[in-house]
Amino acid sequence: MPRQKGSASEQLKRQQLLQDMIHTSHCMLSESQFERKNQHAEETNELQLDGGFPVPKDAFTTPDINAFGQSFRDYDAESERQRSVEEFYRRQHINQTYDFVKRMRMEYEKLNKAEMGIWECCELLNEVVDESDPDLDEPQIQHLLQSAEAIRKDYPNEDWLHLTALIHDLGKILTLPQFGGLPQWAVVGDTFPLGCAFDESNVHHKYFKDNADYKCPAYNTKNGIYTEGCGLDNVAMSWGHDDYMYMVAKKNGITLPSAGLFIIRYHSFYPLHKEGAYTHLMNEEDFENLKWLKVFNKYDLYSKSKVLVDVETVKPYYLSLIQKCWLLLFISALTSSCLGILFFCAKFHSNSPFPKPQTLFHFSICDEFASFLMAHTLHKTLSYLTILYFTFSFASRDHHDFSIVDSDFYADYTPPSPPPPPPLPHPPSLSCQDGLNGTGSLAATCDLNSTLVFTGDVYIEGKGTLNILPGANLSCAVPGCAILINVSDEFSLQSGAAIVAGTVLVVSRNATLFEGSVINVTGLAGAPPAQTSGTPSGTQGAGGGHGGRGATCVSDNTKLPDDVWGGDAYSWSSLDKPWSYGSKGGTTSKEENYGGEGGGRIKFVVVDSIDVSGNLLANGGDGGIKGGGGSGGSIYVKAHRMTGTGTISATGGSGFAGGGGGRVSINVFSRHDNTNFFIHGGISLGCSGNAGAAGTYYDAVPRSLTICNHNLSTQTDTLLLEFPKVPLWTNVYVQNQAKALFPLYWSRVQVGGLIRLTFGSVLSFGLAHYGSSEFELMAEELLMSDSIYGALRMSVKIHLMLNSKMLIDANGDSIVATSILEASNLVVLKDSSIIHSNANLGVHGQCFLNLSGAGNLIEAQHLILSLFYSINVGPGSVLRGPLEATGDDMMSPKLYCEVENCPAELFHPPEDCNVNSSLAFTLQICRVEDVIVEGTITGSVVHFHWIRNVDVSHSGVISVSGLGCTGGLGRGRYSENGIGGGGGHGGYGGDGYYNGNFIEGGTSYGDADFPCELGSGSGNNSLGGATAGGGIIVMGSMEHSLSSLTLNGSLRADGESFGDDTRGKDGGIASGIGPGGGSGGTVLLFIQTLALGNSSIVSTAGGQGSPSGGGGGGGGRIHFHWSNIPVGDEYVPLASVNGSIVTGLLNYCGNGIAVCGIEYDLIWLMVHGFLDKVDKPLQLRPVLMLPFLDKLIGGIGGGQGLPGKNGSISGSACPRGLYGIFCEECPVGTYKNVSGSDRALCHDCPLNELPHRAIYISVRGGVAETPCPYKCLSDRYHMPNCYTAFEELVYTFGGPWLFGLLLLGLLILLALVLSVARMKYVAGDDPPAVTPARNDTRLNHSFPFLESLNEIMETNRCEESQNHVHRLYFQGPNTFSEPWLLPHCPPEQVKDIVYEDAFNRFVDDINSLATYHWWEGSIYSILCIIAYPLAWSWLQRCRRKKLQKLRDFVRSEYDHSCLRSCRSRALYEGLKVAATSDLMLAYLDFFLGGDEKRPDLAPRLYQRFPMSIIFGGDGSYMSPFSLHSDNILTSIMSQSVPPTTWYRLVAGLNAQLRLTRRGHLKITFGPVISWLDVYANPKLATYGVCVDLAWFQPTASGYCQFGLVVYATENESMSSSCEGYDDSRMTEKQTCLPLSLRNPDLVGLVISMLLLGDFILVLLTLLQMYSLSLLSFFLVLFVLPLGVLFPFPSGISALFGQGPRRSAGLARLYALWNLMSLVNVVVAFFCGFIHYTAHSHNKLSNFRSWNFSMDESEWWMLPTGLTLCKIIQARLVDCHVANQEIQDPSLYSTDTNVFWNS
Secondary structure, three states: OOOOOOOHHHHHHHHHHHHHOOOOOOOOOOHHHHHHHHHHHHHOOOEEOOOOOEEOOOOOOOOOOOOOOOOOOOOOOOOHHHHHHHHHHHHHHHHOOHHHHHHHHHHHOOOOOOOOOHHHHHHHHHHOOOOOOOOOOOOHHHHHHHHHHHHHHHOOOOHHHHHHHHHOOHHHHHHOHHHOOOOHHHOOOOOOEEOOOOOOOOOOHHHHHHOHHHHOHHHOOOOOOOOOOOOHHHOEEOOOHHHHHHHHHHHOOOOOOHHHHHHHHHOOOHHHHOOOOOHHHOOHHHHHHHHHHHHHHHHHHHOOOOOOOOHHHHHHHHHHHHHHOOOOOOOOOOOHHHHHHHHHHHOOOOOOOOOOHHHHHHHHHHHHHHHHHHHOOOOOHHHHHHHHHHHHHHHOOOOOOOOHHHOOOOOOOOOOOOOOOOOOOOOOOOOOOOOOOOEEOOOOEEEEOOOEEOOOOEEEEEOOEEEEOOOOEEEOOOOOOEEEEEEOOEEEEOOOOEEEOOEEEEEEOEEEEOOOOEEEOOOOOOOOOOOOOOOOOOOOOOOOOOOOOOOOOOOOOOOOHHHOOOOOOOOOOOOOOOOOOOOOOOEOOOOOOOOOOOOOEEEEEEOOEEEEOOEEEOOOOOOEOOEOOOOOOEEEEEEEEEEEOOEEEOOOOOEOOOOOOOEEEEEEEEEEEOOEEEOOOOOEOOOOOOOOOOOEEEEOOOOEEEEEOOOOOOOOOEEOOOOOOOOOEOEEEEEOOOEEEEOOOEEEEEEOOEEEEEOOOEEEEOEOOEOOOEEEEEEEEEEEOOOOOOOOEEEEEEEEEEOOEEEEOOOOOHHHOEEEEEEEEEEEEEOOOEEEEOOEEEEEEOOEEEEOOOOOEEEOOEEEEEOOOEEEEOOOOEEEEOOOOOOOOOOOOOOOOOOOOOOHHHOOOOOOOOOOOOOOOOEEEEEEEEEEEOOEEEEOEEEEEEEEEEEEOOOOEEEOOOOOOOOOOOOOOEOOOOOEOOOOOOOOOOOEEEOOEEEOOOOOOOOOOOOOOOOOOOOOOOOOOOOOOOOEEEEOOOOOOEEEEEEOOEEEOOOOOOOOOOOOOOOOOOOOOOOOOOOOOEEEEEEEEEEEOOOOEEEOOOOOOOOOOOOOOOOOEEEEEEOOOOOHHHOOOOEEEOOEEOOEEEEEEOOEEEEEEEOOOOOOOOOOOOOOOOOOOOOOOOOEEOOOHHHOOOOOOOOOOOOOOOOEEEEOOOOOOEEOOOOEEOOOOEEOOOOOOOHHHOEEOOHHHOOOOEEEOOOOOOOOOOOOOEEEOOOOOEOOOOEOHHHHHHHHOOOHHHHHHHHHHHHHHHHHHHHHHHHHHHHHHOOOOOOOOOOOOOOOOOOHHHHHHOOOOOOOOOOHHHHEEEEEEOEOOOOOOOOOEOOOOOOHHHOOOEOHHHHHHHHHHHHHHHOOOHHHHHHHHHHHHHOHHHHHHHHHHHHHHHHHHHHHHHHHHOOOOOEOOHHHHHHOOOEEEEEOOOOOOEEEEEEOOOOOOOOOOOOOHHHHOOEEEEOEOOOOOOOOOEOOOOHHHHHHHOOOOOHHHHHHHHHHHHHHHOOOOOOOHHHHHHHHHHHHHHHHHHHHHOOOEEEEEEEOOOOOOOOOOEEEEEEEOOOHHHHHHHHOOOHHHHOOOOOOOOHHHOOHHHHHHHHHHHHHHHHHHHHHHHHHHHHHOHHHHHHHHHOOEOOOOOHHHHHHHHHOOOOHHHHHHHHHHHHHHHHHOHHHHHHHHHHHHHHHHHHHHHOOOOOOOOOOOOOOOOOOHHHHHHHHHHHHHHHHHHHHHHHHHOOOHHHHOOOHHHHHHO
């Protein structure tokens, strides 16, 4: 019926709306509040900021450095960040001009870019980093939250300031493309005024000189185009996010205080609030607002940090703040009209909690329009004009009877709500003293200290404070009596005080209920709303209803249990602001109403804070044993802040049947209370298990609804009706045995957070009488506890089930047979939770589905699981489709049993994964990344579509066994008595046997290479005991194959057996008459990789026939369809199979399976049969028996029935190079160049294409063509011919013979070139022979050792011999261990010319100089071990340096103070040091100075006799003995012996001494002594001189020096006897003259050839060693270190040495190197032998006729050749040394005359 204009109900609704809107705009901070806060700060001693506002003691403190370790806003610090900031300000200062700002404001004031909410805008700032900020480089949303959180900590009550901080930088979205994509210099950075002079306090002021305004005179004065004190609102600021956000806030009518808007616009105006510039442009309001800006700036600047705010943690607070303060940010084409209306409506609010009567009409209309606009955003201009028309026209009218219902605006239809409660009474207010017996005044402070009892409604109003002191009570114990308290300041109910009435309403600024205080409206309800049925009828004693239904303890056999209850629930639409009385309970007597009264109403409307430490009670009254309990009443609390630990209770009353709970709503922005809430139903004394239903508790700020029955068991429902759509409720909690119901035929339940059912609670949907009832549920999280009725469409983020059930009953209605459960994040079933549908069920999600353990079950007739990331079926959990007990109704799946062609969806399933009962699938898992099966998945047609990985663990089972067709294409035949043959499929069904006749089994059908059929059954489904075939398991599809299948459990598609399965049992067979077994089904796998564990089973076995003679079922079919088989280098093994090793043929032997035959290299893949092998044998790798193949067999026949035949197993045709079911690589040494799977297609590779030392190798993807790939036996052999490096060199030049010839020719050629170069070099550079001083005798080149006379320093003057006094030889061989040593005490010959003491000091100095350093000897010792030739060279070098030091010391450093001659001391010529050429013998010569004046000096030769001449050298190979005769010795001897004779004597003696060897001195000195006797002494005797071989006193270490003793002959006879000495004694003692003496050039040529050959053989040997191994190469090269290489350079040096003596010395060193290199050759022998021994077993028999390393047996040839070469070199080097040292053959003449006369 249309509502009449101006009706009472409309007026009541308007009044109610008005009261609900009181004090809603908490974001508006009035000027008076500003003043109060500032005044409070001035009157207290709290800490003051720059703005003059108090902060707590633990306030935010400003840090010293920013996130980059520098001072805040330090624009001069050197860093990469600072350089980019400076560049930013350069661009900003140049481009920000007055004209630019005007253009930007004109463009952006249209607000036509986008429309979005504040938080959505905040999240956009994740993409913005402020380039102008030197203190932070994080996204700007972090800066907003850091600032807001810092302010929130210090100013918790200034929520407007929190919001200001949150939105102050939102304008930075101007940098994003959707908002124009402005450059950062036009959005961020410090702001500054334009149109006046640029102040120097601006950052980087220097860049303003390039600004166009800088050159304009009108803009360059202090005030510019403005006047002093004009106000900043009239000043054009540089364009940026500050000005833009200020513009948006102003045009959208955001009701922030002026200080908030001032902060938004000027927070980047640092020259003002930091430097104090531009204050001349400010007015008084600007100065006041600047205080708050300075407060804000502290948090805006110093809160920047690298420590990020957790956005998700603080997000709920700011979302609630935004919604609380109506801050919906319109940045689009939304004009200011709509919000202007809201602003206009807000102007009608007054400071009084109740509006004046004359404003009631206008505000109610505005309020309705505001609500309408907030719910429905209007975009068209016509709508705006219509709204403005209604608003302003109605505001000017005088009558109050307009109703919005009469207008043309229509919204969605909703069921009519109960009429609003009657208006509150408004009697005249009582005074403090007269009416209340208190003290004081209600205008100031009124204290009540007495108990007052009223009999009617009470109204108390005042602008002051009301305190009800301890013990004072205000009581009106009349049902429905109201006590209304309206004070402007404080209200307090102190401990022990109480208020008792039917309605209590308190309106104040603050309210305090002390502990022990109580407001009690229990059982004092007035009349409940009309048109409600809260009070039960009849005499059943049922409870009253309100928030929840009242209970009843009387059953009605004519009704369903769910259709019986007491009083009904009501006031659902006002549960957020409850204001209804509770209902009275029923009675059990017609004569008297024993029912308990309903609970009353309590409402608090508090502007700031309420403390509930007392009790608020609105419980229903008790009905006792004869009456039902009354329902709970209503409690509504609205405040900004709430504290306390009291109790708020609206429970149902107890009685014969308990009353329903009431309704409680709390609308408090900031809750800090620990209040206890009770809304449970009353206890039923008549039926303890069915208490009244729970009421509702609504928390308005988080928008959460709680239904809690305080663990009182109930069967009565709390009704949940339509949920609000704008805004959504956040959370719904049903807990503690509560039972909630959506009693709607169709409903949509949507919440923003979670729906949670815990502790035995129940949530039911739909109508019990209508199975077709539907509902949709959408939430973030769903934790359910029990049942669901009707079809289901549910959308949640998280669905958790703990020991709970979800039951979906379609009641056979196919129209609503499909239910959908969507969970975007998580579905978890735990502790035997069940989701059951007797129709179709789809479970969709985006994250995880987890059936965590035993007893968990999801089942339906058709079950689809899709879109999850992962599905985990835990141990003991089950996925089932269809149901176990399925009938023939329309909900049961229809299988394609009689269809010959397979359904196309098996190979090409639809992509949408929707529930479609027309498809063949009974259970499908679709579009899931990973499926982990530890429990059971069972169905008739199980399909895995678009799955990446399936992992079936050891306990996991995927089974379609016995769920196929009872009939089918291969159904068995049966006789009249029911005995029949088995069903056929992959193999024929076994024949049944009865009374001597066989009953034919079913036939085989389907395609073995691509099976897709269901297994067939016994065919007699009309009889009991009929068996069914196996179902079908399909994994993957043609388009989307399974990435991997890991199977450790089982895949089963077995046929059904008759009765109990007896396979494998011992003993008798159970008796019974029945059909044969069902045939196995199909396992069709579209997969890419497969891994089968040891315990895995893939089974399509036939079922067992009945014991009375039923035939066994035939085996099923298994097919592996490999998708995208990789080939070539991309190939990876498709299958990993771990199984038993078997090489036999499975047959039926007796009663079991046994190995009855052996056949090598071939395995018949048995598809479960015991008599016959498979029709189409397949070959796999030899000796591999798959672990599941014993399950691919036909069923056992019962009695004399025959077993079923084997089924089939197949795989995709393998590409080239691969074979077998699993497409493995062909065996090594075979290739396959055609497509197919047969092993015979892998042919052997030709052996003639395989090189020696090579073997065939496997390659990825198999070998598809010849030649087959191979590799060499070792890395030392090189492809393609597997040669060693040496062999590659040999065969590069044509093979061994040709290579040898080329090498020989090259050797001869190089030797000739080397010899020619040597002869030319040596001949051209050989200096002319030096002719020593002589009288008449010529010197020729037959005496090479005499050339050393001129090489001995300081002995080339003949006159020195005239002054020579004595030669003193050094002792010792001049080694590191035994250096040269001069003896102390001068000899007799020089005592007259030296001072003995001075001489001894001189000897000490000389001996000290002659000693070597320790490290020189250490180096020598090390080199002796490593390479002796190097040690010898080091020794000679040290000897040479030592001799030079001695010479320098005697010649220039020593003052010759030991000499008596003054002239000698002055000229430094009295002493000379010299040494032999081998540096082993040194001597000191003494000379006269010429001023001695002694004629007996110098002595003559005969005065010197006997005279000692010591040999140089030590008789070693490198230093042979030799006699060195210099000019002095020659001159002295020439006094008796002619020089020519003496020279010849020295040369001959040295020729003999060079053959003397240390260690064999007795033997080798014999020829020397003989030569002296035969050649020397006879000749010298003619001159009265004789020489003898002598050895001299040894040193302390035993070293002896050898030499000659020259003395005069004693008589003539001796002289004659010497002359007549027979020289025939020398004949047989002379050594044969070496060949080299006859042809030295030939020897040089041969040595050159051998030297080059040696070097080439060394290189070839090293190459051979490298071919053996790198270790061998290094061993030969470095043992001795590089010894094998040094002979060549030393030999070249010897051949090209200048001078015979130098050349001989180098040749001896060459010989030493040649000898030492034999150690390296020996190492080469060992390496070759060891390698040959270690690898001899790999030697190949077929090798070339002459190949010295092809088969490793000629490893010795190169080292042997090198050894021979070195031996020959050693001999020839000796010849070469002889050539150089003895160039006159006559020195070895046996004729003394020839010797002396040559």
